[in-house]
Amino acid sequence: MQESIVKFEHVSMQFPGVLANDDVSFDIKKGEVFALVGENGAGKSTLMNILYGINKPTGGNVYIKGKKVEKYSPSDAISQGVGMVHQHFMLVPSFTVAQNIVMSKEPKKMGIFYDLKAADKITENLVKEYGLEVDGKATVAEISVGLQQRVEILKTLYRGADVLILDEPTAVLTPQETEELFQVIRRIVKEKEMTVIIITHKLYEVMAISDRVGVMRQGRLIGVEETKNVNERILASMMVGREVLFDNIEKTGTPGDVQIKADNLYVADNRGLMAVNGVSLEVRAGEVLGIAAIEGNGQSELLEALTGMRPVARGEFFIQGEKSNGKTPGQIRELGLAHIPEDRMSTGVSLQSTITENLIIGKQKESAFSKYKTHLKQSSIARYAEELFEKFDMRGSGVETRVGDLSGGNMQKVVVAREFSFDTPTLIIAQPTRGVDIGAMEFIHKQIIAKRNEGCAILLASADLDEVFRLSDRIITLYEGKITGEFKAGEIDKMGISYYMTGDRSGGNGGQEGGAENE
């Protein structure tokens, strides 16, 4: 148990202009669950990429099972027993589970022919051995995200991994699936003597699953602690470098008139299939309506339709009382709506443009920023950008930085700063803090509540249930494009709501089944 299986010795990683890892030394013991936490850009992924052989450190050494790593490549790491499950799965959707598991080490007949039967057999054995239930003959595209993750884990196990790196494994899972994953981790650690390294920034998960935890900040290792000796608050302040105050966002005021209204709305997805099936909702001034749903249940399409980014197939919707079907995003904005899109990279910013340009767009024709709507007033634009840069606490080398060079958190702050500064009476917000670190998350949450308290009508969707619970006055659950439940804040807990998110309205029964399976 005390034997060290991975050892980092003064590891440094210098990227052009960024010192991603700065003299990091610690070891990971055989048979433990080690959590690596830190804000975005703290260097935890870089460090794990070094262990997995993707990056070669510019200083220091890594030892795996007492042997110094000489050659950094994933195939060498795999042969040393290191396996990694990335945040974005590396599976072929049209292949079966078994085909994906044996990929790159396929069983062969007579040395050349792919032996499909043997692949199924291998999968069956692996499933039995590790107790990770999954159907080897199903195609990956058909199975849920939680199961796909199991396939990824089985894939690394098949290649002989006994050190498993999981990069943000719960980001895409429901609370139930997360609990199941944790069961799996506990089992493989206990029964198979595996070592698991889990990268995360959800601190309650650290507390729930890990034996020890390492905290990173700005490329340096701040400390390694026994999990039982710390709590979430201590970890948060280690990560951010100051006290993080989470729960004191005060909500004031009472809801006013209806500002956003959808009436029996149907919206198709990119493949032309109906993703939103008859959704009706109302959002009033001074309230946050949260949408709780597992990804792919129509929430993205719903919000895109309400902002004009996607056509409505049937039904009507109203922004500020005005019927808005068929309007462009520009026309809907004019009615008084601002929008934080789900995917900031593809929709929310222009990566090649500067922070200033990204902040001013949409306002460029206002008289404060241009003469006769044509000639840009460069100096007042610069001043305005500086102001927002300060106010929204962006970090970086100034407003002339290209947005593509910013971290996820800072990029999101640019989007939030721009959209919030339109001062609209309605806001539609999707995934406001996806991939954003704790410090920025705290900040963005405060801004959202401030908007709410000012009387803004806010429709919010997030894959992070904590966020939905924290910010919303009312919550609706969506499943396969239909509303399956509506609750007032405080009426229901996270476990309870997840049954509605999976389409099971009965609540309690699902809980018992889930519990039984876990035992």
Next chain:
Amino acid sequence: MNKLTTAFQKNRSYLTALFLSIVTALILGAILMLITGYNPLAGYAAMLKGVFGNSRVFGNTLAKMLTLCLTGLAMAVCSKAGMFNVGGEGQLFLGGLAATMVGVCLEGISPIIAVPLAFLSAAAVGGFYAWIPAMLKVKLNVSEVITTIMLNSVAIYLCTYLTNSGGPLLTDDRGVLGGTEAVPDPFMFSQLIPRSNLSTAIIYSAAIAFICWYVMKKTTMGLEMKITGENSRFAFFSGLKKDKIMVLAMVASGAICGLVGMFEVYGYQQRFMDSISNEFYYDGMLVAMIMNYNPLGIIIMSFFFAVVDIGAGAMELSIGISGELSDIIFAIIIFLMAAEGGITKFLNERKARKEAQK
């Protein structure tokens, strides 16, 4: 001056790479001359003499640079908004022909009226010819790359038909040479350097370049074009009229090409012939792409391109080194510049590694 230094520092690695590519290409060119049995020093001396030797050849070099500069700028303008105009050659032909015919028809009228009308017609016809593929793109999502290439052939063959034997616009007094009637002398631009191709077109070109720069950098339109070109989904999301912006950029690009056609005729050719352009637009595109659509870079590169192009002709005449050498030198530069990103990355990583080891 301060601004210039920061601009330089921003692009330092790029400029260094460009400089190194040019030097490498010239060295490889020298090696080629050695292999084929020529003295590279004499070769390059002949090249320089052919370009800077007297005011006439220098004027020709500047005239060539002008054409490249404007066509390159035309390419840069549309690519800013995310459009790829390959049809500049056709727009140049039609614009040139339109301006010529306006000049021919208005013989006897004051140049103060006729010449602006010629400008207008060249820009309008070139712009319209770019408007067609732009509309197809935004309305029906037809790739503008394909339509502009096809429209090139249409324009060029149409002009060839119109101005050669059997064509309605053929002049009576030139026989097999073909071409339209000559533009009346009073309408022609004045020569800046006697007997060279350099005319006052250089002033108009500078004005066009200035307008392009001003619109791009100083106006809301330029900002909207930039955003649309970089992320059209973001532009749509932000409420910009992205279709309008894309069409407008394409039309502007076509209009500039039309004007280039006019400048060829009014600058020195005096009549429209189907040899008006020897793939000038493709050269300009190349320059623009090598320089990453950076306007200042396009001006610098156009000059270099013109020097090698004109110089290679002189080399062939005076020493007999094949004119294709200039093509080879350019191919090498383009090849190295295409690899620029990779080379810069490699150098940066090596530097970082060294720093870390200290």
